[in-house]
Amino acid sequence: MIAVTLGPTGTYSHRASRAVADEIEFRQSVTEIVAAVASGEYDRGIVPVENSIEGSVTESLDAVAEYDVAVVKEIVTPIRHALLAQRPEVETVASHSQALAQCRSYLESEYPDASLEAVTSTARGVERAREDPTVAGIGHPGNAGDDLEVLAADIQDQTSNATRFFVLAPVEERSEAGGKTSLIVYPDANYPGLLLELLEPFAERDINLTRVESRPSGERLGDYVFHIDVAAGLYEERTRNAIADLESIAELGWVRRLGSYDTEHVVE
Template identity: 35%
Template sequence: MAGTARPDEGQARRPRYAYLGPEGTFTQAALLQVTSADEADLEPCSDVVTALERVRSGDADFAVVPIENSVEGGVNVTLDTLSTGAPLVIVGEMLVPVTFTLCARPGMTLEKVRRISTHPHAWAQCRRWITEHLDGAVHVPATSTAAAAALLASGEPEPGFDAALCSELSARQYGLEVLAAGVADNPHAVTRFVLVARPGRLPEPTGADKTTLMVHLADNEAGALLNMLEQFATRGVNLSRIESRPIGDSLGRYSFSIDAEGHVAEERVQATLIGLHRVCPTVRFLGSYPRADGQRPHVRPGTYDADFRAAREWVGSLLSGYSRVEGD
């Protein structure tokens, strides 16, 4: 991926990537957009937290984890893990279209399915289909879509469920029988994944970038949310995502996870961060990186880099002139 940070320069070993496993997950499909087993060591992890903590500890150079789904919104465990603990930054993103296959061990039929295992986000994307075709079937949560398929294929006598909702790749990989293909309420569903690293050299700006932040509001202050949002609006920075997350120390205290259009190298984004730092008690920078869709933001007049530089030079000329007058 262009602009992506790499392990220490001059380091001979292969880069190490942790990802939400096991093999066959949609996360693995996102990972393969970035690298392959020929280029790097790929380590499936049992959950998102484990994958991210392996980067924090230095046991992996990168992690690939889901962060947002077009149907269900943000992946809370990813948002919360990135927002706490030792700093991590997003250095890239990948988009994966998501459709599901209902699969089972040989001999199981669609009519007999009563318990279905899958990741909660996958279940949410298939509720209507399940109600229409398997009314009364219950959800058995799994750490990933592939984890349920792997357990079915493991030979465990009582896995606790009859079928799994997973990718077509998982069904083939684990040798399971397909009971229904193309299972989804929304055929256009997409999941967004991020490539995460420890802080270091940022990806170069491309003109089509995102900056991700976590921001706390000032406590018990009327208009605190408006004050925070004005820092973006007055600098012409559009938000492509904003979600509230509980801080966790008491009821009623929330942080905001934000994706803003633009790169921290750009003047309008820098000015926004300065404004946020002035009015918000906590601002956590979580990376500037290329957008997967390549979409460039609409920059309104007065917020181009040249506009900010010209304004600073004008103020500088005023100060310079004032100093000369004072010195006369």
């Protein structure tokens, strides 16, 4: 099995992907990854979807709404950020925008004069530190080596920092088995009480909603797509009945089942 995820080698996505496949290839954006899985080019794709500090990864949400794929597993991994550099005196700190945000308090306290550079991944930030002695990267401490030292470890603002990843597969592999289900709903409507109507079918059946988020549909201003995660499987009658009600409410739009799946915790 070949998996594709955010590169280069050493990203948190790469570390999560090792729990899925032995052979891993890289792309530079989440959208590229989702598109490659949807086309059948890869067996699996691993994309970050939510962080406990910074919230949802909006590019991932938009990509799974744009391309027809299945979610077959979620991986949750703790995030341990370290500051890596060739020397203690640095002028720039480079990393993924989410990592920079997750270490905001540390950077403001210890490197208030450093410029912050957002790059495509934490591993790319580490590469920048290898290329330029005036740059420090934020990434996993395991990315240090002879040319880079760990200036500080565990610099994230919250010790409970963790990221949730979706393991994606071609749509024909969508499963109804699993303890969680992800849905995307586009009601193509806007009126008072609409969101309440969309959520009531789950409340009435005692189905816990673990995440609800809206994203712009791109069709017009004020028009939204809703991402809904529930703690129930598609194999359950109560889930199927709730979705049937949802489809009636969203009859002008659509409801997409990304699939049911279980959670794997990966610690590195």
